[in-house]
Amino acid sequence: MRSRKIVGRVLFYVLVAFIVVYTVFPFYWAIVSSLKAGSGLFQVEFWPANPAWDNYVGVFQGQPFGRNILNSVIVAVSVVVLSLFIAVTASYSLGRVQFRGRTTLLLVVLSVSMFPQVAVLSGMFELIRWLGLYNNLLGLILSYMIFTLPFTVWVLTTFMRELPKELEEAAIVDGASPWVVITRVFLPLMGPALATTGLLAFIAAWNEFLFALSFTLSNEMRTVPVAIALITGTSQFELPWGNIMAASVIVTVPLLVLVMIFQRKIVSGLTAGAVKG
């Protein structure tokens, strides 16, 4: 009985170790590869004997990668700020006011979050060209609203519902208008929710690929995912894997730091966004 229990424990921890290796190894391998210089890359070594930063320097020399990172930051931050701004007022209406058409509207918001991006590609292309935003970061900011806005509205609506009714009633008795209720009463309470949804929207915008690939043309306007996908070598037959791995690590590390800091919040945000709707 006792030995069986020990065997069970050991097997359990073997399983745990296996899970950790499985989830972490590819990223570890990218880091290891990014630190190998020259021909060292083409030998399988599980630990870089002579770590070198050549690849990290190389990424910024071959293409405007610094500019690409800046583009991604600009686009993702703008998208988050805009989405949250629009979503806060919308979620107040959807979460706390009873009116006809509310359910329909919620259903529409939910459906939009399910849109396959390619289904709006040609229409969006036309719209962006018509607005003169082709190969312009504003075009990306606008088009990204299609996936960040429904998501932020949805999660914030769930959050708004949970807020105590008494707070609002007290404010209304004091003669507060709905706008004052949102900005003075609810907004201060929404810090954590805003941080979570904002971060998830940021990650989504940071990772987006299809629109960024289709609505930008020049190297200078690309965001990091597109830049990483399109890194090419000196010959078309050999990709500069060291540079690609370095670029991959560069764009992922900030995300991982954010995710680790907000870990608990992200889990609750994800489940709120998916399970409850």
Add this chain to the structure above:
Amino acid sequence: MTTVYDAGRATAPAARGGAASSRGSLLTRRRRRAAWLFLAPMILVLALVAGWPLLRTIYFSFTDATLYDLEYHEFIGLLNFYYLAIDPHWWRAVWNTVFFAVVSVSIETVLGMVIALTLNAHMPGRGLLRAAMLIPWAIPTVVSAQMWGWMYHDLYGVINEIFLFVGLIDQPRAWIADPDLSMYAVIAVDVWKTTPFMTLLILAALQLLPGEVYEAARVDGINPVKVFFKVTLPLIKPALMVAIIFRTLDALRIFDLMYVLTGNSRATASMSVYARQQLVDFQDVGYGSAASTFLFLIIAAFTVIYITVGKVNFDQGGK
């Protein structure tokens, strides 16, 4: 939709809001009007970036529009859809997408369940483990595709090295270039990247389960496997179904993974890859839009299932 006392108002939304009940006091009516005002920016933006482009895409699917000049196009009826129906490459893309979605989501569900049950056990460092789970999820798809592309490399890839060492294969394989293997290679990356999401959703459901049931089962000495199938699984089934449908929706519209890992290769091209290739690379907006519209209809059908199964409860709270 309208009531007499509100019908004369210039703002239609307020009129609709006021119709909800006759008990609507001045305050409620004012709140409703404010609600529509607050919703206006969202409705406007969604109409602009979702409603209008979708309608245009559907419209383009009945025309011979090209990317070169979107203005000049003619209405050609269902011709695009006819060509789509007789294009074997399109059906290959449909099959690829369905195969990808079914296999990948099935593996993710089983794997996600195993990992979630493991993480749900009491042990030291559980938080750390959960954090490690988030790593693949946080890595951009394009980055994961490149990372795995390098690991799959036929000459210098670590996968070949490990598999050769363990004895799973006797010679290096071209995981990406070989049409017989590339789809499995793509699926493996997707499983790696999205299992954490599944795990988190299942874990959330597991942690809501009542502890007493398990205590009782343990006291009665019931086999844990039996407890899992008779107690745990039925209890978390609703959450599990939602997670599966949610993942399926995502898998059906997959684009970046295939595009980066295998380009426009017919062996792995999904419906989204096919549609974009027609639209952008071949400039055939009409035909590409027809493919996009088809995909939209499939996803729409799944969305309806999602909303029904998920039984999204709109009216809890917020009275």
